[in-house]
Amino acid sequence: MIRKLSKCYLGIFCLLVSLLSAFSHPAFAVKNINLTSGEWPPYLSIDLAKGGIAAQIVSEAFAQQGIKTYYGYYPWKRSYEYARRGYGAASFKWHGSLAWIKTEQRERHFWFSDPIVSGNEVLFSLKSKPVHWQKIEDLEGITIGGTLFAAYPTLEIAARSKLITLDKVGDYQSLFERLLYQRIDAIALTKTVALHYMTNHLSEAEIQQITYSETLVEQRHFRLMLSKKHSENQHYLQQFNQGLQKLKTSGRYAELLEQLESKLGSPLN
Numbered sequence: 001m002i003r004k005l006s007k008c009y010l011g012i013f014c015l016l017v018s019l020l021s022a023f024s025h026p027a028f029a030v031k032n033i034n035l036t037s038g039e040w041p042p043y044l045s046i047d048l049a050k051g052g053i054a055a056q057i058v059s060e061a062f063a064q065q066g067i068k069t070y071y072g073y074y075p076w077k078r079s080y081e082y083a084r085r086g087y088g089a090a091s092f093k094w095h096g097s098l099a100w101i102k103t104e105q106r107e108r109h110f111w112f113s114d115p116i117v118s119g120n121e122v123l124f125s126l127k128s129k130p131v132h133w134q135k136i137e138d139l140e141g142i143t144i145g146g147t148l149f150a151a152y153p154t155l156e157i158a159a160r161s162k163l164i165t166l167d168k169v170g171d172y173q174s175l176f177e178r179l180l181y182q183r184i185d186a187i188a189l190t191k192t193v194a195l196h197y198m199t200n201h202l203s204e205a206e207i208q209q210i211t212y213s214e215t216l217v218e219q220r221h222f223r224l225m226l227s228k229k230h231s232e233n234q235h236y237l238q239q240f241n242q243g244l245q246k247l248k249t250s251g252r253y254a255e256l257l258e259q260l261e262s263k264l265g266s267p268l269n
Helices: 002-023 053-063 078-084 153-160 174-179 193-199 235-251 252-263
Strands: 031-037 067-073 098-102 110-126 143-147 165-169 186-190 208-211 217-229
Touching: 031 053, 031 078, 053 067, 053 098, 053 110, 053 235, 053 252, 067 078, 067 235, 078 098, 078 217, 098 110, 110 174, 110 193, 110 235, 143 174, 153 165, 165 174, 174 186, 174 193, 174 208, 186 193, 193 208, 217 235, 235 252
Parallel strands: 031 067, 031 098, 143 165, 143 186
Antiparallel strands: 098 217, 110 186, 110 208, 110 217
């Protein structure tokens, strides 16, 4: 009887060792991905619930595939550089960054995901000097403001051909101050981001001086970009796209966007 019990315990012990070995295998290990970001409410912010809607979508898409996300919030230039190099301060590993539009220059250093969120970029101007336009040639001679580390493909082409002047500054506050003081004629911003900023940072008197054109500069698609410095990022990219598709198929993606829309309102009459 003792011999039989010993064999039984030995069998259980071997089974436990086998299970522990199996779950310690990389295929079963919990994976983590480290991503840089910056302040871009209502889509991204360290002060927003779950880091903002774009961060929440990324986290939930990766979670569908058993991958945990960690975010580091930095000024956008540093956020980009850490992601491009693949490492940041103290040699901390960064896999990539969110949320960026795809450009030819960026594609030299990054792999890009399917769009996380999309937004309509429009021109904001003063009611006393509104910018009405239908085609890019209608903007001839005006100065349009943008932010330093953002890409403006359509407007940059127009600026290179001397059709317009594209004047970039460091932040939204400087941008709107320049508009209100008539140092620029218009601001190019994603509509959702601009209206959110105005509601939270401009006075009612300032808001009532501003309007916008419904004509699209372009529809912008913001993506996760993963550094080509890390070969495993091709796997992470595939996993993210699959997880994102699961969110869309289940209706969760639409639900998250609806939650955002319900919180937003236009401060402009």
